[in-house]
Amino acid sequence: MALPIFTERLVLRPYERGDLDQLYAVLYSDEDAMRLLGGPRDLSGTRFALERSMTQQELAGFSFWPVFERESGLLIGEAGLFPLSPDGPDVALGYAFGGPYWGRGYATEASRAVIAEAFGALGMERLVAITREANLGSRRVLTKLGFQVEGVRHVWGAEQLFFVLERDWLTQPG
Numbered sequence: 001m002a003l004p005i006f007t008e009r010l011v012l013r014p015y016e017r018g019d020l021d022q023l024y025a026v027l028y029s030d031e032d033a034m035r036l037l038g039g040p041r042d043l044s045g046t047r048f049a050l051e052r053s054m055t056q057q058e059l060a061g062f063s064f065w066p067v068f069e070r071e072s073g074l075l076i077g078e079a080g081l082f083p084l085s086p087d088g089p090d091v092a093l094g095y096a097f098g099g100p101y102w103g104r105g106y107a108t109e110a111s112r113a114v115i116a117e118a119f120g121a122l123g124m125e126r127l128v129a130i131t132r133e134a135n136l137g138s139r140r141v142l143t144k145l146g147f148q149v150e151g152v153r154h155v156w157g158a159e160q161l162f163f164v165l166e167r168d169w170l171t172q173p174g
């Protein structure tokens with residue numbers, strides 16, 4: 001599979017500079033959505049994150065990707081892959097959606113497509129994910145996807161649950 005990725009209800013594609021205003025309005029300015037992700041960003045902080053994803057995409061062929069709702073055409077959040085640290089081998093799954101779009105299974109649906117891309121076209125052997133212990137929704141998403149907890153790690157200034165998913169996910173039922 002190559003980008004754009006179509007799922008039943010969503011589309012994921014690489015970022016474009018023109019996504020800035022929508023990304024800011026729906027996600028990066030949303031206090032609830034950004035609470036456990038370092039707090040909301042202003043427009044220039046959002047631009048920095050978007051440019052970082054575009055650079056990452058150019059360098060590695062993966063990054064966070066904006067997620068669009070097919071029915072409305074609206075940008076509703078982002079999901080994708082990022083290196084856990086600049087020098088380590090681990091690539092992490094990440095996702096975040098604007099508050100009005102929670103509770104519809106979108107994080108799980110987008111993540112399944114991202115994982116299929118990671119283990120398929122991108123040829124990765126394993127994925128990791130981190131989340132705060134308090135982030136029960138995110139923990140549930142990772143568990144539904146088949147991730148296993150492998151302890152706690154100090155990442156980005158906080159204790160985070162560390163999850164792992166192996167490539168044999170491709171052959172698991174469900």
Ligand SMILES: CC(C)(COP(=O)(O)OP(=O)(O)OC[C@H]1O[C@@H](n2cnc3c(N)ncnc32)[C@H](O)[C@@H]1OP(=O)(O)O)[C@@H](O)C(=O)NCCC(=O)NCCS
Nearest residue numbers: 033095096097102103104105106107108131136137138140
């Ligand atoms: C976490 C987040 C991505 C989940 O997105 P979503 O589209 O609502 O997720 P899904 O609908 O696919 O699945 C959520 C699951 O968690 C469950 N859940 C949600 N909040 C929960 C809570 N407070 N306690 C327990 N379970 C919870 C839901 O019931 C659902 O499980 P189910 O399908 O078994 O009913 C979304 O809330 C979000 O964007 N949060 C802000 C950003 C963020 O925290 N990103 C993750 C960083 S690690």
